[in-house]
Amino acid sequence: MAQRSITSGGPVPAAFIEDLVVASRILAHYGVLDAWGHVSARHPGNSARYLLSRARAPALITAADIMEFDLDSIPVDGQDRRLFLERFIHGEAYRARPDVHAVVHSHSPNVIPFTVTTEPLKAISHIASFLACGCPVFEIADVGLTQGLLVTTKEQGAALAKTLGQNPVALMRGHGVLVVAQDIPRVVHRALYTDINAKQLATALSFGRSVRYVEPREAQDPKRLADAWDVWKVDAMSERLPARSNP
Amino acid sequence: MAQRSITSGGPVPAAFIEDLVVASRILAHYGVLDAWGHVSARHPGNSARYLLSRARAPALITAADIMEFDLDSIPVDGQDRRLFLERFIHGEAYRARPDVHAVVHSHSPNVIPFTVTTEPLKAISHIASFLACGCPVFEIADVGLTQGLLVTTKEQGAALAKTLGQNPVALMRGHGVLVVAQDIPRVVHRALYTDINAKQLATALSFGRSVRYVEPREAQDPKRLADAWDVWKVDAMSERLPARSNP
Amino acid sequence: MAQRSITSGGPVPAAFIEDLVVASRILAHYGVLDAWGHVSARHPGNSARYLLSRARAPALITAADIMEFDLDSIPVDGQDRRLFLERFIHGEAYRARPDVHAVVHSHSPNVIPFTVTTEPLKAISHIASFLACGCPVFEIADVGLTQGLLVTTKEQGAALAKTLGQNPVALMRGHGVLVVAQDIPRVVHRALYTDINAKQLATALSFGRSVRYVEPREAQDPKRLADAWDVWKVDAMSERLPARSNP
Amino acid sequence: MAQRSITSGGPVPAAFIEDLVVASRILAHYGVLDAWGHVSARHPGNSARYLLSRARAPALITAADIMEFDLDSIPVDGQDRRLFLERFIHGEAYRARPDVHAVVHSHSPNVIPFTVTTEPLKAISHIASFLACGCPVFEIADVGLTQGLLVTTKEQGAALAKTLGQNPVALMRGHGVLVVAQDIPRVVHRALYTDINAKQLATALSFGRSVRYVEPREAQDPKRLADAWDVWKVDAMSERLPARSNP
Numbered sequence: 007m008a009q010r011s012i013t014s015g016g017p018v019p020a021a022f023i024e025d026l027v028v029a030s031r032i033l034a035h036y037g038v039l040d041a042w043g044h045v046s047a048r049h050p051g052n053s054a055r056y057l058l059s060r061a062r063a064p065a066l067i068t069a070a071d072i073m074e075f076d077l078d079s080i081p082v083d084g085q086d087r088r089l090f091l092e093r094f095i096h097g098e099a100y101r102a103r104p105d106v107h108a109v110v111h112s113h114s115p116n117v118i119p120f121t122v123t124t125e126p127l128k129a130i131s132h133i134a135s136f137l138a139c140g141c142p143v144f145e146i147a148d149v150g151l152t153q154g155l156l157v158t159t160k161e162q163g164a165a166l167a168k169t170l171g172q173n174p175v176a177l178m179r180g181h182g183v184l185v186v187a188q189d190i191p192r193v194v195h196r197a198l199y200t201d202i203n204a205k206q207l208a209t210a211l212s213f214g215r216s217v218r219y220v221e222p223r224e225a226q227d228p229k230r231l232a233d234a235w236d237v238w239k240v241d242a243m244s245e246r247l248p249a250r251s252n253p
Numbered sequence: 254m255a256q257r258s259i260t261s262g263g264p265v266p267a268a269f270i271e272d273l274v275v276a277s278r279i280l281a282h283y284g285v286l287d288a289w290g291h292v293s294a295r296h297p298g299n300s301a302r303y304l305l306s307r308a309r310a311p312a313l314i315t316a317a318d319i320m321e322f323d324l325d326s327i328p329v330d331g332q333d334r335r336l337f338l339e340r341f342i343h344g345e346a347y348r349a350r351p352d353v354h355a356v357v358h359s360h361s362p363n364v365i366p367f368t369v370t371t372e373p374l375k376a377i378s379h380i381a382s383f384l385a386c387g388c389p390v391f392e393i394a395d396v397g398l399t400q401g402l403l404v405t406t407k408e409q410g411a412a413l414a415k416t417l418g419q420n421p422v423a424l425m426r427g428h429g430v431l432v433v434a435q436d437i438p439r440v441v442h443r444a445l446y447t448d449i450n451a452k453q454l455a456t457a458l459s460f461g462r463s464v465r466y467v468e469p470r471e472a473q474d475p476k477r478l479a480d481a482w483d484v485w486k487v488d489a490m491s492e493r494l495p496a497r498s499n500p
Numbered sequence: 501m502a503q504r505s506i507t508s509g510g511p512v513p514a515a516f517i518e519d520l521v522v523a524s525r526i527l528a529h530y531g532v533l534d535a536w537g538h539v540s541a542r543h544p545g546n547s548a549r550y551l552l553s554r555a556r557a558p559a560l561i562t563a564a565d566i567m568e569f570d571l572d573s574i575p576v577d578g579q580d581r582r583l584f585l586e587r588f589i590h591g592e593a594y595r596a597r598p599d600v601h602a603v604v605h606s607h608s609p610n611v612i613p614f615t616v617t618t619e620p621l622k623a624i625s626h627i628a629s630f631l632a633c634g635c636p637v638f639e640i641a642d643v644g645l646t647q648g649l650l651v652t653t654k655e656q657g658a659a660l661a662k663t664l665g666q667n668p669v670a671l672m673r674g675h676g677v678l679v680v681a682q683d684i685p686r687v688v689h690r691a692l693y694t695d696i697n698a699k700q701l702a703t704a705l706s707f708g709r710s711v712r713y714v715e716p717r718e719a720q721d722p723k724r725l726a727d728a729w730d731v732w733k734v735d736a737m738s739e740r741l742p743a744r745s746n747p
Numbered sequence: 748m749a750q751r752s753i754t755s756g757g758p759v760p761a762a763f764i765e766d767l768v769v770a771s772r773i774l775a776h777y778g779v780l781d782a783w784g785h786v787s788a789r790h791p792g793n794s795a796r797y798l799l800s801r802a803r804a805p806a807l808i809t810a811a812d813i814m815e816f817d818l819d820s821i822p823v824d825g826q827d828r829r830l831f832l833e834r835f836i837h838g839e840a841y842r843a844r845p846d847v848h849a850v851v852h853s854h855s856p857n858v859i860p861f862t863v864t865t866e867p868l869k870a871i872s873h874i875a876s877f878l879a880c881g882c883p884v885f886e887i888a889d890v891g892l893t894q895g896l897l898v899t900t901k902e903q904g905a906a907l908a909k910t911l912g913q914n915p916v917a918l919m920r921g922h923g924v925l926v927v928a929q930d931i932p933r934v935v936h937r938a939l940y941t942d943i944n945a946k947q948l949a950t951a952l953s954f955g956r957s958v959r960y961v962e963p964r965e966a967q968d969p970k971r972l973a974d975a976w977d978v979w980k981v982d983a984m985s986e987r988l989p990a991r992s993n994p
Contacts, residue, residue: 034978041975042874061971063978091970113874115943119951122871122959130369132402132428133289133360147965154967155873180961181873202362208950209455210366218369220427224394226401229338230308234288237281237310377616379649379675380536380607449609456702457613465616467674471641473648476585477555481535484528484557624863626896626922627783627854696856703949704860712863714921718888720895723832724802728782731775731804 012082014074015052022050023069025190026057028239032194033112034065035242038201041065043112043182045197046096047190049074056100056109061088077101078160092156094163099186102167106186108193113182116205121177127203128219130210134203135225136174136196143177144169144184155181175200191235195228198238259329261321262299269297270316272437273304275486279441280359281312282489285448288312290359290429292444293343294437296321303347303356308335324348325407338405345410346417346433353433355440360429363452368424374450375466377457381450382472383421383443390424391416391431402428422447438482442475445485506576508568509546516544517563519684520551522733526688527606528559529736532695535559537606537676539691540590541684543568550594550603555582571595572654586650588657593680596661600680602687607676610699615671619705621698622713628697629719630668630690637671638663638678649675669694685729689722692732753823755815756793763791764810766931767798769980773935774853775806776983779942782806784853784923786938787837788931790815797841797850802829818842819901833897835904840927843908847927849934854923857946862918868944869960871951875944876966877915877937884918885910885925896922916941932976936969939979 026047033039041063049055056075059067073089074082079097081089096109120127121143129137146155149165155178157163166184170176174196176184185200187193210217228234273294280286288310296302303322306314320336321329326344328336343356367374368390376384393402396412402425404410413431417423421443423431430447434440457464475481520541527533535557543549550569553561567583568576573591575583590603614621615637623631640649643659649672651657660678664670668690670678677694681687704711722728767788774780782804790796797816800808814830815823820838822830837850861868862884870878887896890906896919898904907925911917915937917925924941928934951958969975 040874041978042969042971061974063974065978066981088971113872115947116950118872118947119954122951123954123956125954125956130427131360131365133287135401151964153965154876154969155961155965156967179959180871180965206362206365208953209363210369212455212459212953213366213370213372215370215372218426220402223398224400224402224427226403228289228401230289230335233308233310237288237312240313377674378607378612380534382648453609453612456610457616459702459706460613460617460619462617462619465673467649470645471647471649471674473650475536475648477536477582480555480557484535484559487560624921625854625859627781629895700856700859703857704863706949706953707860707864707866709864709866712920714896718892718894718896718921720897722783722895724783724829727802727804731782731806734807 012076012080014082015049015055018050018057020069022047023057023072026072027067027069028243029108029190029194030059030064030067031242032238033110033197034063036198036238038114038197039064039112040115043110044090044092044096045190045193046109048100048107053100053104055082056096058090058093058096061090079163091158094160095157095166095184098160098163098167099170099184102164102170103186105188108187108190110185110193110197111182112185112197114197114201114204116201116208117177117183119208120204121179121181121183125211127177127200127207129203129225130207130217130219131199131203132220132224132226133228134199135220136227137200137203138220138222138225139173141175141177142169142171142173143179145179146181155179191231192227194238195231195234259323259327261329262296262302265297265304267316269294270304270319273319274314274316275490276355276437276441277306277311277314278489279485280357280444281310283445283485285361285444286311286359287362290357291337291339291343292437292440293356295347295354300347300351302329303343305337305340305343308337326410339403341407341410342404342413342431345407345414346431349411349414349417350433352435355434355437357432357440357444358429359432359444361444361448361451363448363455364424364430366455367451368426368428368430372458374424374447374454376450376472377454377464377466378446378450379467379471379473380475381446382467383474384447384450385467385469385472386420388422388424389416389418389420390426392426393428402426438478439474441485442478442481506570506574508576509543509549512544512551514563516541517551517566520566521561521563522737523602523684523688524553524558524561525736526732527604527691528557530692530732532608532691533558533606534609537604538584538586538590539684539687540603542594542601547594547598549576550590552584552587552590555584573657585652588654589651589660589678592654592657592661593664593678596658596664597680599682602681602684604679604687604691605676606679606691608691608695608698610695610702611671611677613702614698615673615675615677621671621694621701623697623719624701624704624711624713625693625697626714626718626720627722628693629714630721631694631697632714632716632719633667635669635671636663636665636667637673639673640675649673685725686721688732689725689728753817753821755823756790756796759791759798761810763788764798764813767813768808768810769984770849770931770935771800771805771808772983773979774851774938775804777939777979779855779938780805780853781856784851785831785833785837786931786934787850789841789848794841794845796823797837799831799834799837802831820904832899835901836898836907836925839901839904839908840911840925843905843911844927846929849928849931851926851934851938852923853926853938855938855942855945857942857949858918858924860949861945862920862922862924866952868918868941868948870944870966871948871958871960872940872944873961873965873967874969875940876961877968878941878944879961879963879966880914882916882918883910883912883914884920886920887922896920932972933968935979936972936975
């Protein structure tokens with residue numbers, strides 16, 4: 007990788023880094039993140055930088071793994087560490103969406119089925135009402151073939167961000183999901199309930215009756231997200247080592 | 254919140270409070286309660302008061318979190334604590350149903366699909382035979398739009414209680430479920446088996462054959478509920494910290 | 501209960517009792533037994549007696565809970581303990597089937613859907629090939645109405661045993677399952693894989709294509725059951741306290 | 748078993764044996780392997796030998812259980828240990844496929860439904876893109892009836908290897924799956940994601956819409972498999988004793 011000299015956005019509070027680590031652990035604990043996938047946050051002191059782990063399974067990352075990148079997804083200090091090939095998903099989402107301060111890319115298991123058919127993924131539960139407007143589906147073949155369906159360049163990342171538009175969630179055909187939010191707890195909430203809502207919707211569809219989706223005018227983000235964060239954190243961090251259920 | 258001076262219904266035995274805490278932990282342990290949702294009990298010494306946790310994730314509550322409310326859902330001693338916005342579900346259920354001494358409101362994951370289609374949720378198993386008469390579905394839009402589909406006023410709570418009628422369970426469209434019973438163990442049993450029966454019924458429906466529901470005249474509440482409570486309590490409380498499966 | 505004087509079938513080896521306890525714990529661990537349900541074994545020294553726990557959640561039983569019954573399901577020494585109301589399922593199965601030495605009655609969660617439609621439960625996997633001939637379904641209403649669909653008399657137990665015939669498994673409409681075998685490990689294997697096969701068959705049926713069932717002439721009980729027992733026992737007994745997944 | 752004198756392929760590094768043990772534990776931890784099933788590896792120093800546990804539940808094996816076999820599946824040193832009846836699956840796969848260095852045979856629970864209908868199991872997710880070309884289905888009845896559908900002879904093993912052809916995965920009707928790869932981590936990845944992809948595909952099919960499968964030209968094996976191995980190993984080995992979810 008061509009290494010440019012990138013200046014740091016400045017020191018980041020330890021509590022902020024800790025939240026980013028916890029976010030990764032929570033989503034691994036609940037099975038939204040498998041051995042791949044990643045959570046990032048925009049640098050709290052410099053909107054042109056973001057924070058993301060070195061390449062490592064999300065259940066195992068610690069504060070020491072967090073690195074700083076510019077929006078071209080070049081590391082401030084590479085330290086010869088391996089980087090996520092798909093970090094451009096994050097950089098381009100931050101570039102395209104100034105309102106976004108946290109990003110998740112996952113292979114959300116219950117969402118995958120919705121990425122490969124025309125059945126729309128929309129909210130059926132008020133906790134997932136951020137999905138009320140539906141989720142655009144990103145077709146990577148439209149921006150040139152990539153073996154493995156991976157987003158490994160700025161151009162692909164920008165195309166995905168364009169598909170995302172002003173939505174909180176975009177599906178990636180045959181691959182997974184991009185989730186964005188204004189802060190770390192909210193991106194965790196969205197990533198988690200996108201998966202849960204997908205499973206519940208699949209069941210509702212199986213009844214063969216018309217489904218009443220949450221309407222956009224009924225949508226509202228949940229209150230008391232700090233309370234939810236508390237219990238998610240306890241669940242994820244109380245284990246000495248992550249023990250997740252069968253993915 | 255306008256604070257009136259509310260008198261207490263009197264002291265509550267510690268074992269009763271403990272049962273209420275355990276109920277919350279059990280339903281969190283088995284995934285019926287997520288980071289939101291709540292369990293309450295009518296004050297054992299004063300039918301015009303009920304007991305409910307301050308706003309906190311149900312897996313984390315302890316005896317110290319339990320507060321006392323009147324049927325208008327005003328706290329006896331607010332202590333500047335945050336309160337559940339939806340506590341009116343409880344207050345109005347106790348007002349409308351003198352026979353009810355315990356209430357659960359949850360986002361029961363397997364029940365959500367039945368709240369958004371016309372497919373009825375009825376008992377297919379004798380352990381869930383309290384569902385033999387079916388579950389009315391509460392449509393909050395019928396009592397005026399609330400963003401987030403939340404029940405946050407006395408009027409909405411009363412409308413929900415009216416929909417509930419004399420049933421043990423009411424579904425809340427795009428939101429969750431209201432479960433009532435004559436005591437704490439029974440409301441836990443009902444909340445748990447409403448979820449389990451919902452999952453089993455979805456599978457039975459998938460066969461595309463007619464389903465033989467439990468008939469009302471066949472219905473009977475399970476015996477030995479104390480034995481069930483014993484094992485549920487062990488499961489929920491033996492963990493230092495709650496560890497639940499993927500919601 | 502009218503107490504007759506019943507003689508004991510004689511002492512039972514501790515290892516045999518231990519196997520019976522472990523069987524109960526295994527089936528609770530894997531979610532086949534919920535807070536109710538029971539496992540019994542015919543007395544190894546007297547074919548007119550059987551061993552069954554006092555009324556208690558199966559995940560919690562220990563050797564001290566095991567009691568001895570005659571085939572009328574009257575305890576040798578009641579000790580004023582509460583007894584399972586449905587113990588007649590066991591007594592009558594032993595009476596009708598001299599080849600049977602172990603019995604499970606459960607509310608096997610994945611089997612319930614097959615008890616309430618005409619979709620047959622048959623083997624699709626060689627490990628469940630004991631189901632190759634299908635499972636008769638017991639309709640309790642045919643022998644008179646019992647509230648709760650429970651089998652609480654000798655007459656009902658005998659009718660269930662008659663429906664079972666020479667099969668290893670009978671379904672009980674809206675209730676659960678009766679599983680019998682020649683020994684304890686095998687009844688555990690059958691109870692476990694009846695549940696697993698039911699879940700897999702429901703998925704296979706969802707494809708809307710014809711299903712190739714295991715043919716009776718292809719059926720064979722699994723070898724190396726002792727190896728399976730070893731790992732099931734480790735799984736079930738290594739926990740200080742039972743921790744089961746969401747039922 | 749007729750015992751021939753088989754020479755050893757030479758000493759095997761302890762780390763290699765450890766990887767084979769870990770592979771078995773990982774697939775048991777995630778529920779791909781039940782109490783039966785097995786993982787093997789070709790001898791790193793002699794392509795005419797392979798390494799496989801003595802007959803034992805895969806969650807319980809340790810380095811001391813690993814034995815050496817020739818491609819006729821005769822042990823170098825039998826030690827009077829019980830052997831897997833189906834070890835011929837491994838021997839014949841190594842014989843037919845010089846490129847293969849690791850083999851899994853499992854009763855992968857989510858794959859079983861695809862073995863008994865004509866619904867094809869193909870990749871819908873890029874992580875499972877090794878399935879892009881589909882999976883041949885082995886019909887054991889075509890090579891003579893075997894009670895129990897087991898592969899217990901060289902001839903049956905060779906027929907299975909012939910059905911496998913140059914594919915990474917073959918389904919075995921009413922039985923399970925054969926997975927092969929060039930090394931141990933990759934065979935674990937394939938066995939795990941064959942199961943996960945099967946579950947996701949069943950859901951996608953339930954929508955009743957056409958499914959967009961991953962095309963062969965889009966397929967690519969995942970990068971960073973060592974990172975995945977790290978977390979799988981932690982998950983599987985951090986438990987004192989294996990605790991798996993309900994199979």
